[in-house]
Amino acid sequence: MSRSRKFLLAGNWKMNKLQKDLEGFFTGLKKEVKFDIASNNKVDVLFALPYTFLEKAVGLTRGTGITIASENVAYAASGAYTGEVSISMLQEVGVSSTLIGHSERRTLFGDTEESVQKRIEACMKEENFC
Numbered sequence: 001m002s003r004s005r006k007f008l009l010a011g012n013w014k015m016n017k018l019q020k021d022l023e024g025f026f027t028g029l030k031k032e033v034k035f036d037i038a039s040n041n042k043v044d045v046l047f048a049l050p051y052t053f054l055e056k057a058v059g060l061t062r063g064t065g066i067t068i069a070s071e072n073v074a075y076a077a078s079g080a081y082t083g084e085v086s087i088s089m090l091q092e093v094g095v096s097s098t099l100i101g102h103s104e105r106r107t108l109f110g111d112t113e114e115s116v117q118k119r120i121e122a123c124m125k126e127e128n129f130c
Contacts, residue, residue, distance in 0.1 A: 011048070037065035045066045049068060
């Protein structure tokens with residue numbers, strides 16, 4: 001028996017563009033995509049964006065079937081972790097997915113197997129996240 005495989009089409013915004021670019025990007029994307037993302041059963045579409053763009057992007061893509069994800073997440077739920085963003089902070093703005101272990105995080109910022117594993121474990125403990 002052949003199983004149908006669902007694909008993930010994902011983009012990582014990185015440190016490019018500004019919030020002012022979001023609306024034009026997603027409006028153009030919705031026009032140009034040749035299939036209905038919201039009802040497509042073969043492809044999931046996800047964009048990982050910087051923290052400052054997340055809430056606006058969630059609003060712009062509501063009802064489209066596009067998933068908005070963060071580009072990173074803290075493994076700690078709270079505490080003195082300057083510059084980090086927790087899972088609950090992401091959930092509060094409507095984000096339920098994240099990138100973890102990206103090669104740039106490892107090379108440029110020193111993410112290790114251990115820190116990546118901690119993030120994975122934190123996400124797996126949360127219902128409806130990752």
